[in-house]
Amino acid sequence: MSKLLPTRTDATVQRSGDPAVLCIDDEETQAVFSALSSETAYEVFQLLNEEPATPTAIAGRLELSIQNVQYHLENLQDAGLIEVADTCYSEKGREMDVFVVSTEPTLVFLGTDDDRASLRRAFKAFSSLVGPPAILLAIGETLSRLLAGE
The missing domain is CATH 1.20.5 (Single alpha-helices involved in coiled-coils or other helix-helix interfaces)
Structure with a gap:
């Protein structure tokens, strides 16, 4: 019997043309630096830069607790670095968000x-x-x- 709910995603990242340019004196820049300041957050971002993933998949690959992953995902999402691209379901039928890096590339400019x-x-x-x-x-x-x- 085939499954009724998708347990995998076909989400991909389609980059837009022009990057957002953040200057050192922007509040957004501070949020980006803050979100990427921990090694764990940086590893989560790097993983998502390679492929879309659910919080559970990220926790498994990085050997982290789901709560720790959720915390970093929220910070990265608030900074505009990642976004939810799709929804799939666990084997138990629970809904899971699939995260990807933001479709808008970001350039941080160390000027005003x-x-x-x-x-x-x-x-x-x-x-x-x-x-x-x-x-x-x-x-x-x-x-x-x-x-x-x-």
């Missing part, structure tokens, strides 16, 4: 809000310098793979 315009100029200059050579390298690598028979 007043420096934001200079940051944008620096990124534009960097991308114009890196763009053409990176394209040429990618074409060269593709051609070498084709010629090598990969």
Whole structure:
């Protein structure tokens, strides 16, 4: 007999295009630093960066209590670093949230809000310098793979 309730998820992370830029003087930046300040929270975030997971799965993989995982998930969620992407069910039929890293990438800029315009100029200059050579390298690598028979 097939199961009526899904015990696995097919949740994935689809990153949006533009990252949120947080400056050192933003309240959001302080929340991000605070949420990632403990080694356990950082490990939970890294695990979610690799794949979506339920609190129970995280607790099992990191050998932590479910209460400890729930605490760190709440802090990471409040900081906007992770979000609930899906719901699945345990073997006992209990509803479980599936967490993923936030779909909006975040860039922490160690300058003030007043420096934001200079940051944008620096990124534009960097991308114009890196763009053409990176394209040429990618074409060269593709051609070498084709010629090598990969």
